[in-house]
Amino acid sequence: MNAIVAVDERWGIGKDNRLLFSIPDDMKYFRQMTLDSVVVLGRRNLESFPGGKPLPRRRNIVLSETLEPGEGYEVVRDLPALFALLKEEERPVFVIGGGQVYRQLLPWCRKAYVTKMYRDFGGDVFFPDLDEDPDWLLVEAGEEREYEGLAYRFTVYENSWPEEVDNDGQ
């Protein structure tokens, strides 16, 4: 599985259960990358979507101990239940946040598609700083772009030692 995220210069990803900033090209990139795949997300992230609705044309698997399943999404109560579902899945899997879910699932991710925004938005939720983690290597860095005065860049990191999913998460 892979993670996809947009971070600010302090690896902040959200504030008050909302995104820090929305870049149209990044939204397009996220959609292209995840369309027809499986997305794994936390209950708070689902609640932050417009109308609290899951993402269309993707299998939405929500981690939650409290939420009941609803239209367009499934709920798993813990990581072993998630891995049991993923064992049967052949489509690509993307971890799409938020912070709690990224932190727990990063050891299983092979790649992280990180959109870096070069500003401090004062976030209250963070992605782990992959530049500080010796297991993660920056393998691709696109050219710097700009949207409404905000400089940003698409990057890809690779995990040198990803855990295997097909062992019930043990």
Ligand SMILES: NC(=O)c1ccc[n+]([C@@H]2O[C@H](COP(=O)([O-])OP(=O)(O)OC[C@H]3O[C@@H](n4cnc5c(N)ncnc54)[C@H](OP(=O)(O)O)[C@@H]3O)[C@@H](O)[C@H]2O)c1
């Ligand atoms: N910049 C980006 O790319 C990006 C992407 C996604 C999200 N975000 C931002 O991230 C923020 C939300 O992140 P967050 O860390 O507050 O919340 P989150 O990770 O989206 O959701 C946390 C919830 O997920 C459930 N959960 C987590 N681990 C679980 C486990 N092992 N088993 C069962 N349930 C589990 C729990 O739900 P219950 O309490 O129901 O049990 C928990 O309260 C928002 O600001 C959002 O906008 C940013």
